[in-house]
Amino acid sequence: MKQLKLERFSGIVAIGLFAAMISLSVAETETDYLAILLQGKKVGHAVHTRRVENSKVTTTESFSMTLGRGGQAVTVTSQETHIETQDGKPLSFEMSMTTSGFEQKINGTVHNGKAKISRQVMGQAKEETVDWPADALLSEGLRQVQMKHGVTPGVSYDVSLFRPDMMTAVKAKIEIGEKKKIEMLFGKRADLTEVKTTMFVQGQPIAMTGYVDDELKAKKTMVPMMGMMLEMVACDEDFAKQENAIVDFLEKFSITSPVKLMNLHTIESAVYTLKPTTDNKLEIMTSSTQTVEMTEDKVLVTVTKIPLPDSVPFPYKGNDSEALEALKETDYIQCTDETVIDLAKRAVGDANDAASAARQIEAFVDGYITQKDFTVGYASATEVAQNRKGDCSEHAVLAAAMCRAAGIPARTVCGVVYADSFLGKQSIFGGHMWVEVYLDGKWYGLDATRSEQQGFSPGHIALTYGNGDPIDFFGLVNTLGCFEIEKITLNKKKETKETAVEQ
Numbered sequence: 150m151k152q153l154k155l156e157r158f159s160g161i162v163a164i165g166l167f168a169a170m171i172s173l174s175v176a177e178t179e180t181d182y183l184a185i186l187l188q189g190k191k192v193g194h195a196v197h198t199r200r201v202e203n204s205k206v207t208t209t210e211s212f213s214m215t216l217g218r219g220g221q222a223v224t225v226t227s228q229e230t231h232i233e234t235q236d237g238k239p240l241s242f243e244m245s246m247t248t249s250g251f252e253q254k255i256n257g258t259v260h261n262g263k264a265k266i267s268r269q270v271m272g273q274a275k276e277e278t279v280d281w282p283a284d285a286l287l288s289e290g291l292r293q294v295q296m297k298h299g300v301t302p303g304v305s306y307d308v309s310l311f312r313p314d315m316m317t318a319v320k321a322k323i324e325i326g327e328k329k330k331i332e333m334l335f336g337k338r339a340d341l342t343e344v345k346t347t348m349f350v351q352g353q354p355i356a357m358t359g360y361v362d363d364e365l366k367a368k369k370t371m372v373p374m375m376g377m378m379l380e381m382v383a384c385d386e387d388f389a390k391q392e393n394a395i396v397d398f399l400e401k402f403s404i405t406s407p408v409k410l411m412n413l414h415t416i417e418s419a420v421y422t423l424k425p426t427t428d429n430k431l432e433i434m435t436s437s438t439q440t441v442e443m444t445e446d447k448v449l450v451t452v453t454k455i456p457l458p459d460s461v462p463f464p465y466k467g468n469d470s471e472a473l474e475a476l477k478e479t480d481y482i483q484c485t486d487e488t489v490i491d492l493a494k495r496a497v498g499d500a501n502d503a504a505s506a507a508r509q510i511e512a513f514v515d516g517y518i519t520q521k522d523f524t525v526g527y528a529s530a531t532e533v534a535q536n537r538k539g540d541c542s543e544h545a546v547l548a549a550a551m552c553r554a555a556g557i558p559a560r561t562v563c564g565v566v567y568a569d570s571f572l573g574k575q576s577i578f579g580g581h582m583w584v585e586v587y588l589d590g591k592w593y594g595l596d597a598t599r600s601e602q603q604g605f606s607p608g609h610i611a612l613t614y615g616n617g618d619p620i621d622f623f624g625l626v627n628t629l630g631c632f633e634i635e636k637i638t639l640n641k642k643k644e645t646k647e648t649a650v651e652q
Contacts, residue, residue, distance in 0.1 A: 181366070182389035184334065185214055186380040187396045192216060193225075194389035195381060199288075205240065206233050208288035217397030229313065237290035239281070244313040255313045266316070268480075275480075282318035285311040295323075295365050300342040302327050310348075315620055321348045331360045331369055334382055341368055351613075351623040375402065376426060376630025402630050403571065404578040407637060410567050410608060415642055418453040419607035422636040429627045437591035439611050447635070452607045457504035458589045464556020465503075465587070472587040475558035481529040481546050481617035482561075484553035488534040492517065492547075493554040503557050507586045507595060510555065511604055514548045514597035530617070544597040545582040546617040558587035561617045562594070563625060567608035580629060583609065607639070 185193040193214030200207045211228040227246040233239050239259040246253045254269040259281050268275045286294065286308055298304050305324040312319050326343030333339055341360035348355045359370040372379040410416075424447055425431040431448050433441045442449040465472055478485050496513035500506040520538030528536070530550030533543045545561045552559035566581035583596040583605060594605030613624030 183381045184384045190394035206289040217395040231287040233289040237293040239287045285318040402580045406576040409576045413606040413608045416607045417642045418640045420638040421450045423448040423632045424635045427631045461503040463503035472558040479616040482550045483531045484550045486531045490554045493551040511595045512600040515600040541598045542582045548597040562614045564611040
């Protein structure tokens with residue numbers, strides 16, 4: 150049997166970005182170390198330095214984390230440097246992030262309301278000049294705003310933080326709470342002031358609770374995300390650099406199915422009763438294949454497999470804004486790359502309608518990627534086209550890029566998919582990534598990891614969609630790992646003469 154490929158969502162990248170943003174709230178004048186904990190286990194460390202020299206302030210945040218992914222260790226490292234004037238005006242910034250050997254670099258200078266940015270993403274260099282977002286702060290600017298407001302309980306204020314990895318400013322609301330006795334490492338306790346920060350990323354609120362001393366130095370920060378707890382706790386250098394424990398987050402994201410699902414290819418639709426497991430409101434995306442109904446304490450999700458329409462011409466020549474956006478080149482879906490274009494031509498062949506072309510691309514990618522495992526951290530379509538290896542995220546970005554190269558609007562989708570067994574567990578839903586294509590006014594699912602099983606099925610539950618960028622995974626913060634599946638009702642295809650089978 151062909152091995153099932155489950156996606157790990159590049160969760161390491163998302164967690165890394167969180168760590169970078171969290172560290173912005175630190176306000177030191179020397180080098181400080183923090184241990185990064187996930188589910189109470191040390192998985193990495195962060196280092197913060199601030200230096201004042203020649204009327205400039207240089208702040209550097211770096212971190213390193215190692216996480217388990219299906220029995221394999223994946224390491225994420227990042228370093229970010231901000232250079233500002235002593236009164237907190239931005240001058241320049243640098244950022245580098247490496248995930249399993251894949252590196253992303255960003256450099257920028259800020260002058261007269263413009264930011265000139267150079268990016269090295271997946272081996273490709275790009276330069277552009279953009280407007281600097283009004284009131285956007287870097288590290289020293291944020292430090293000065295925090296010092297101005299102090300730690301008086303009840304004080305709240307809004308800030309705008311520029312994130313180089315997102316090429317935009319992120320809005321955040323900061324609320325000062327009471328001083329509390331907080332448990333630190335090794336059983337120690339400290340009197341610290343609670344600071345709640347809510348950031349809004351990709352439409353998702355990310356709530357953080359920090360604890361600072363009277364000088365506004367962050368001693369502990371906690372972030373509930375994807376059903377887990379990420380913590381950053383002040384420590385000494387020796388402990389920060391000690392060996393890490395391995396937390397396998399693929400296992401954490403597995404959702405037990407209440408029943409074993411059989412013959413999904415015979416199922417027309419499935420109704421899932423989802424029960425939230427956190428206090429956050431559970432918001433699930435809707436699309437042509439997925440509808441959502443909210444009840445008082447449950448969420449009903451209906452997934453329907455809709456046959457792709459016949460006789461839809463391609464390339465797309467309509468004017469739908471979402472469809473047009475889903476034809477563009479992105480950092481990870483490089484649809485103008487010569488190799489990707491050549492693969493698309495080979496896959497499409499003499500197909501004379503969009504549905505046939507999309508199906509042929511789906512099957513082609515499934516066969517083209519020959520090394521199907523978790524050894525790739527997170528690759529772009531160009532890299533997958535060259536090295537022919539990866540798991541479901543690599544299948545998805547390559548399939549999306551080839552569809553776009555052929556003139557078929559396509560986007561990547563993140564969610565969960567049913568598997569009979571995975572990581573030693575039976576009948577589970579695990580993290581996954583697939584593709585949707587836009588045909589005749591609707592979005593239709595394709596899954597290049599299981600073209601032999603007729604691709605997309607009602608066993609797929611979509612949680613967010615995007616352009617294949619790691620930033621897309623922020624849409625999973627308040628959904629993945631935050632619900633249980635309480636009940637499944639299957640509606641079989643009419644020709645089987647069976648409907649509404651409750652499981």
